[in-house]
Amino acid sequence: MKKNIRFGFISGMLFLSLVSVYFFREPLSRHPLQKLFSIPALDPLYFLKQTELQRQVKKSKGEIRLQGFTNGYLPKRELSSSESKQRDLHFSEPSKHSQDDSKLQPVTKEELMALKQCYATQTCNFPQTDPRSYEFALGRAIALGLKNYFEQNKNNLQSLEDLTALAQDFIQSRDGFVQDQALDILAYLPPSAENLESLTQALKDSSDGDLIEKSLAECKRYLNSENGEKVDQFVQHIVESGGHFSSQRIASQIIPFINEKNFQKYQQILARLPKESVAARNLKASMEEYLLLKRGS
Amino acid sequence: MKKFKDLSALDCSRPIFIFIIIGFFNLIAFGGVLVGEVAQATVVPDFYKCEGKVSGQWVYGRAPYACNADSFGEDQTVFTHFGKLLFNDQKTTTDERNRYMQELYSVIRDAARYYLKKRKPQVDGEEMKWWILGIMATASNESYWSHYRIADDGRLKMMRGDYGHGHGLMQVDDRAHFNAVTTGLAWNIIGNITYSMDEFYLNWEKAPSQKCVNGAKDYESRVRSAWSAYNGGPSKLCRWTNPNDKWARNDKNFFNALRSLAWENYVADKNKVASVNVPCLVEQQENCPPPNSELPGETLDPRKLYRYEATPGGFCTFHLQQLSCVENFRDATCLLAVNPSVLFSNEESLEVLKPEVIKGVDLIGLDRHQICVQYEPHLFAVGTKVLLKKSINLRQTPGGGVLAVVPNQTVLEVLDFELRDSIKKDRYYQVQYKNKIGFIFGGDREDSSSWLERSIAIPSEKFFVTPALSYIEVSNTSGINLRKTPQGEWLVSIPYRTKLQVLDSLVLGGNNSLYYLVRYRGYQGYLYSGRFLPTITVEEWTRGL
Numbered sequence: 128m129k130k131n132i133r134f135g136f137i138s139g140m141l142f143l144s145l146v147s148v149y150f151f152r153e154p155l156s157r158h159p160l161q162k163l164f165s166i167p168a169l170d171p172l173y174f175l176k177q178t179e180l181q182r183q184v185k186k187s188k189g190e191i192r193l194q195g196f197t198n199g200y201l202p203k204r205e206l207s208s209s210e211s212k213q214r215d216l217h218f219s220e221p222s223k224h225s226q227d228d229s230k231l232q233p234v235t236k237e238e239l240m241a242l243k244q245c246y247a248t249q250t251c252n253f254p255q256t257d258p259r260s261y262e263f264a265l266g267r268a269i270a271l272g273l274k275n276y277f278e279q280n281k282n283n284l285q286s287l288e289d290l291t292a293l294a295q296d297f298i299q300s301r302d303g304f305v306q307d308q309a310l311d312i313l314a315y316l317p318p319s320a321e322n323l324e325s326l327t328q329a330l331k332d333s334s335d336g337d338l339i340e341k342s343l344a345e346c347k348r349y350l351n352s353e354n355g356e357k358v359d360q361f362v363q364h365i366v367e368s369g370g371h372f373s374s375q376r377i378a379s380q381i382i383p384f385i386n387e388k389n390f391q392k393y394q395q396i397l398a399r400l401p402k403e404s405v406a407a408r409n410l411k412a413s414m415e416e417y418l419l420l421k422r423g424s
Numbered sequence: 425m426k427k428f429k430d431l432s433a434l435d436c437s438r439p440i441f442i443f444i445i446i447g448f449f450n451l452i453a454f455g456g457v458l459v460g461e462v463a464q465a466t467v468v469p470d471f472y473k474c475e476g477k478v479s480g481q482w483v484y485g486r487a488p489y490a491c492n493a494d495s496f497g498e499d500q501t502v503f504t505h506f507g508k509l510l511f512n513d514q515k516t517t518t519d520e521r522n523r524y525m526q527e528l529y530s531v532i533r534d535a536a537r538y539y540l541k542k543r544k545p546q547v548d549g550e551e552m553k554w555w556i557l558g559i560m561a562t563a564s565n566e567s568y569w570s571h572y573r574i575a576d577d578g579r580l581k582m583m584r585g586d587y588g589h590g591h592g593l594m595q596v597d598d599r600a601h602f603n604a605v606t607t608g609l610a611w612n613i614i615g616n617i618t619y620s621m622d623e624f625y626l627n628w629e630k631a632p633s634q635k636c637v638n639g640a641k642d643y644e645s646r647v648r649s650a651w652s653a654y655n656g657g658p659s660k661l662c663r664w665t666n667p668n669d670k671w672a673r674n675d676k677n678f679f680n681a682l683r684s685l686a687w688e689n690y691v692a693d694k695n696k697v698a699s700v701n702v703p704c705l706v707e708q709q710e711n712c713p714p715p716n717s718e719l720p721g722e723t724l725d726p727r728k729l730y731r732y733e734a735t736p737g738g739f740c741t742f743h744l745q746q747l748s749c750v751e752n753f754r755d756a757t758c759l760l761a762v763n764p765s766v767l768f769s770n771e772e773s774l775e776v777l778k779p780e781v782i783k784g785v786d787l788i789g790l791d792r793h794q795i796c797v798q799y800e801p802h803l804f805a806v807g808t809k810v811l812l813k814k815s816i817n818l819r820q821t822p823g824g825g826v827l828a829v830v831p832n833q834t835v836l837e838v839l840d841f842e843l844r845d846s847i848k849k850d851r852y853y854q855v856q857y858k859n860k861i862g863f864i865f866g867g868d869r870e871d872s873s874s875w876l877e878r879s880i881a882i883p884s885e886k887f888f889v890t891p892a893l894s895y896i897e898v899s900n901t902s903g904i905n906l907r908k909t910p911q912g913e914w915l916v917s918i919p920y921r922t923k924l925q926v927l928d929s930l931v932l933g934g935n936n937s938l939y940y941l942v943r944y945r946g947y948q949g950y951l952y953s954g955r956f957l958p959t960i961t962v963e964e965w966t967r968g969l
Contacts, residue, residue, distance in 0.1 A: 246659045257586050258671045262657035263599045267467070301658035303600065332629070334622030337603060368543065370622045371706075372609075379958040401542055405707045409958045412935055416954075416961055423903045423917055424952035424965075 234275045236289055242269050243297075266302030273297055273308045281315060291316055295325040303335045310341055318348045320357075327361040334370030339377060347383060359389050366410060367396045378409035385417040468598045471588030472605075478575045480583075484690060485511035485524050487568040489588070490581035496591075496611035499580045501823025502572055504770070504845075505710055508699050509613055510572040510580070525690035528569055530698035532560055535614060538703045539621045554643035555628070559621065561682045562651055565674070566595040569687060571613045582611060594620035608825025614705040620654075627653040627661060636662035644682075651678050704753075710823055711844065713739065713753040717773035722781060727767050729756060732777045736789025740777070741766040746786040747777075751934040755792040757846045761799035762790070768846050793931050796841070800849050802872055806931040806956060807889035807938070808838045810853070810866075811879035818862040822852035827862045830855075835879045836864075837887040839956045840936055854956075857885055888960060889938060890926050890968040896940065896953075898922045899967045906949040910939045915947045923969065924951075931956075938962055 245251035245265050253264040273293065280286035294312035297305050306329065313322050323346075330342050346358045362384050365377045385393060393414055400407035471477065474491035481488070493499060502510070509531065511524045536559040540547055547555075563569050570583040571593040582592055589597050594617055596610035601619070609615040631649035632640040640646070652663040655674055664675035688694070697715065704712035716731060724730075724742040732740045732749060739756040740749035743763035750756055759766055797803050804810055811833065818828045822842055830836070839861065840854035849869040853876070854861065867875035890896050898904050898920055906915045910932055918924070927948070928941040936956035941948070954962035 255670060257589075258656040258660075258674060259597060259600070262659065263597075266600075332626060334619075334626060370625075371539065371542070371618055372622065375707075382961070382964075399545065401703075403703065403707065404542065405958075412955075412958055416964075419952065420900055420964060421902055423900060423905045424907075 232275065233279060234272045236276065236293065239269065239272050239276060239293065239297075242272060262302070266300070266304050269297070269300070269302070270304035270308045273305065273312070277308070277312050277315070287316070291319075291322070295322065298325050298329040300329075303333075303338055306330070306333070306335075306338055307341070310338065310345060314345050314348075318352070318354075320354055323349050323354050323357055327357060331361060331364050332369065334373060336370070336372045336376045339365060339369070339373040340380065343377065343380060343384075350383065358384065359392070363389075363392060363396060366393075366406060367399065374406040375404075375409060378406045379413060381410070382413050382417050382420070385414060390414070390417070468589065468602060471584065472598055474584060474588050476575075476577065476579050476581065477584075478577065478581060480570070480573075482568060483521070484564075484568045484687060485521050485570055486513065486573055487570040487583055487585065489584050490570075490573050490575060491584050491588070493572060493580045493582040493611060496582070496605065496825045497608040498819075498823040501710055502580060505705075505712070505823075506572065506613055506700065507770070510574055511570065512574045513576050514574060514578075522690050522692070525569065525687060526692060526696060527699060529560075529687065529691045529694065530696050531614070531700065531702055532556075532563060532569075532617065533694075534698050534702035535617045535706055536560070536621065538706050539618060539625075543625060550641075550643065554647055557682065557685075558628070558647040558650055559617070559624065560685075560687060561647070561678060562620070562624065562654060563593050563617075564681045564687055565651070565655075565678045566590065567593050569593065571616065592616040596620060606825050607820035607827065608823070609709070609820075611825060612709045614700075614702070615709045618706050618709075624650055624654050627651075627658070630658075631661055634661045636665045647682060648675065648679060651675075710821055711754050711842070713756070714770055714773050717775045720776050720778050720781075722778075724777075724781065724785070726763060726765050729759070729766055729768060729774065730777050731774045732782070732787075734779070736787060738789075742785070746788055747782055748788045748790055750790050750792055750795065752792070754842050754844075755796060757843045757849075758790075758792065758796040758799040760846055761795055791932055792934065793936075796843055800843060800851070800869070803841060803843065803851060804838050804853060804866070804876065804878065806838055806840060806936050807929055809835055809879045809881065809883055809887065810838060810855075810876040811835050811881070812864075813873075813875055813877060816864045816875065818855070818857050818860060818864055820862055822863045822865075824863075827860045828857060830857050830864060834885070835881045835883040836885055837883050837889060839888070839960070855885075888956075888962040888968075889929055889931075890940070890966070892926050892928055895923055895925050895969040896942075896966040897969055898924070898965070899963060900965050904951045904953070904965060906942070906944055906947055906951050908949050910937075910950045910952070912950075915949045916945060918942075918944050918951060940966070 242251070242265065245253070246262070249261065251261075251265065253268070254260045276293065277290065280290055290312055294309045294316065296309075298309040298313065300306055300309070310326070313326055316322060326342060326345065330339060333339055343362070346361065349355065349358050362377065362381055366374050366381065368374075369377065381393075393410065397407060397410050397414065400410065471489075471491065473495040474489075475495060476492040478490050479488045480486040480490060493502060508527045509524075512520055533556055536556040537552065540552055540555045544551075567583050567585060567590070573581045573583065575581045584591060585595050586597065589599055591598060591605055591610040593613060596604055596616055596619060598605040598610075601610065604610050604615075604619050609619050627650035628646060630653075631637045631646045632642070634649055637645040637649055648664045649661045652675055653659075653661045655678070656663050656671055663669050663671065664679070666672060669675070697718075699715070701712040701715045713729075713731070724747070726741070726743050728742075730740045730742070730747075732738065732747065736749055736751075738749045738751040739753050739759070740747050741759045741763040743766075748759060748762045750759060757768065793805060797805060812830055812835075813832065815832045816830050817826045818830050819826055822844065834857070836855040836857060838853045839856060842852045842854075842863070844850045844852065845868070851866040851868070851872060852863045853866050854863050865875065866872055898918055901920050903917050903919045903922075906918055907913060908915055910930060922944070924940075924942040924944060926940050926942060930939045930941070930950070931937065932939065933955075935958070938953045938955065939950040940953050941950055952965065954960070954965040956962070
């Protein structure tokens, strides 16, 4: 009888442990002890979910240590809370999309390129709960991996070439998070005509106002250089033909990009923009301010 | 019978050993939960900020689910500016659907037309037709044209699909467009359509180069590709050609919608003029004048607000043989200071005056900073430092998404103001808090003093207007001209890096231009020191010392 009780007790504890591992597998996958045990994910279903691609990459250099990046969703139980008093609300700050840098894991260039292949194969271990969940999660994983790679290699002169190639490649991504990370890398690298070309080609039609605004800061590095004309073309294209909100924002921030040589071009653009549009009003204000600054008001 | 002490040897130790291992493992598991919670990337949970969730039906106007709209913007703004674009669950469904769909049809049509014309001024009629169709079909497939709804609980709701990640009419996904959601752009129905058209346009332009589209004129394939990518991601332009794709059913449904034009069953007049000013709302999302009337104004009526497209001009009222105008519609309420009998109505369209109508009439351009303070003496001017008497939301726009909560007792500087509602005199102030620029509510005519009060303290946040008797330095490398009056006769040029004491400051004009009254080499006059709108350029001219 006592033996049965003991047996039952031990079985129960074992069962409880397995259940807790399953439910908390997500945070466990990022647990520091994961490195120690070299277990890709403390996920009992992990081996069932492994794809052929992952097995192949594992055969090459090292494992994909990105399992912690692949499950991008919190369980449905997590909802933000807020007080709903009208006009005097006390919402908490919106969630920020940031990864704690100290928890990033080593990533190789091959692993990043392998991840990129996931767009084409559509068979990687990312959720497909709705039409876009796969690409969202994949994009997030790539962005995180790119950041990780950058952090590991930015002080290594021998890796600069690789970093440059990765930044130029991934800035072409259609995922805004990936582009944002690639832009950070380009901003770190020394200016070059090739870097500017990849940036302008990738972002000239972007509808992401935040990204475009960030790219302007990078473009400022190329002002007054032999690449100035490329910058001009990029900025003018966005103001006149870019995404709706991008053109509005950029038109209000282009004073540093206006000069004597291109002022007439901006006048032509202004004449072509709808008169009542915010982009036109912002461009007009920028041009007027440029003239005032030049004359001293 | 074995006694307990007998088990202390082999039999007992094994279960205890197992128990210890299991316990240790649980410790790791639960310990890992705590560490893992810190380490994981924060992503948007399902039904983020969804309060008061209600279900619906898969019919036009009330698709499931919907959550309280005020999580992302002020309800009052919706009622004031988009009153006719709400689906009211409390009314007879059939009639309400017909009314709602008619209103929305005009809005989507005009928004799509305005957008494409702006991106492609030379667009031809055929492409425009298919573009509008594509946008309507997208709205139909994404949300059954559902956005704002007054639910049975009486609350204003906004449609949320895809486990709550999709916001509104075009299902702006918060996993990829978090900023657009939290700043209120997706909550604003016109902002929602416009923002989505940016994404749809990228797909539209990329589609002709795909194998599944037979060139730029193959519009039906182009629309299907643009939607496949809109629904499934940028790499899915040709998803609609793969019947085995996991989401092939979505493409099939879209095609059926495109062919059937099911929404037109509820629209009596496809040429009806929109009841809101769609081009203005596409540009600035809120606080727009009513649409222009098709008939020009031919007589001057003191009770009417007019549009006069000249300089000076803008939005005008006729009173005592004078036509007094403010430059921007957002200051039109202040015209009540000049003419208390002018009426503001979102129901009536705005008459546009021809020059011949105002012949012989004095035309006066009013400065917003003077006329609005005259209208509301308790309004805080630009540059005033104010103390918050309670915690107030900082919003992207006066009615938009919450960027932060500014704590009680914070001192901030007013960068801009807006007065809304001619009866209540609601006021909003633009401020900068923790590097974010947004609007805080400052109360109405009754209770403004309970929200903010003037402060002489130095703001804890960055401020731009140097107080009187403090010093500034010229930071414009070209120097600054000193003038007798703000835009008047030139006196002398003040060189770069000159230090000056501020005697007074003045803010003028639609862009909130800043002028300092200073003395330099025997001259006393005004120097221009930048503006606050559309972006702040004050520091390009002077910096406070």
